[in-house]
Amino acid sequence: MIKILIADDQAMVREGFGALLGAQPDMLVVGDAADGADAVARSRELGPDVVLMDIRMPVMDGLEATRRLSGGHSASPRILILTTFDLDDYVYEALRAGASGFLLKDAPAADLINAVRVVAAGEALLAPSVTRRLIAEFAARSPGDRPRPAALNALTPRETDVLRLVARGRSNQEIAADLVVAEQTVKSHIGRILTKLDLRDRAQAVVFAYETGLVVPG
Known part of the structure; x- marks a missing residue:
């Protein structure tokens, strides 16, 4: 059973993703969070396998929350970044902080379900469209x-x-x-x-x- 925590400041996003994932036979939504600080606290309390992490949230953004949760040890949850098609400015830093991949917020339901399974299995999820934008972002800022x-x-x-x-x-x-x-x-x-x-x-x-x-x- 894949335990999932959903961190997003939009209640409709949390509820929609939660209902979809909770209906899968191999998934259990153990909680949600409306900001990064709560995501860190709830994750440490509930021990999810995967955290769906929005970047732009109040109190603490998803980048700092990802950095605090990744830690580099085997017990750390896998972080799946929620992003828009245009690619958030902070996604590259989120990868460096330890995120395992990206999920486009407007992705089809089947893609969301697959993304969680892929990341939970220890693989990284880098959709070609996101990878191209990541490369462009890196090229623009790198020495x-x-x-x-x-x-x-x-x-x-x-x-x-x-x-x-x-x-x-x-x-x-x-x-x-x-x-x-x-x-x-x-x-x-x-x-x-x-x-x-x-x-x-x-x-x-x-x-x-x-x-x-x-x-x-x-």
Whole structure:
């Protein structure tokens, strides 16, 4: 059973998402919160597996709440950012703070349900449309050339290729097709990449690839 906490300052959003997710046989909505501070407190009290986190909330925004909840340890909930199609200014920082992915607020119901399951399973959710906007946002604010960190030297050439494709927003299936390998092989490569670079999930791998200059926008 996936335990879910919904954090959004709009009551209709909380109620709508709660009703939809609560109707799923493998999901349990354990609570909700109208601001970031309450989200942190309720999450620590209720121990959800996934927190749906709006960014712009009163008292404490979703970015700070994400930072406080992520913590880097296994007991931390997975944070799924709620955002608009235009991509919130703070989404890039939310990824760095430990968020596992994005959910567009106007996404179809089936996408919401799938997003929660994907993130709960330990995967990252980076929709291609959001990834493209994330890249554009990063390009607009990032400095020029960056040194290549020594950590990248630990990757094999194939693992480096896989990381580049992950950063481009490609799915495992698309990466497998591009590299002419089995999808399970891609999953194995990604697992080794995360281990070698000490990254939590696919979302952090995307941030790492752009921050180190392994991949550049465009």
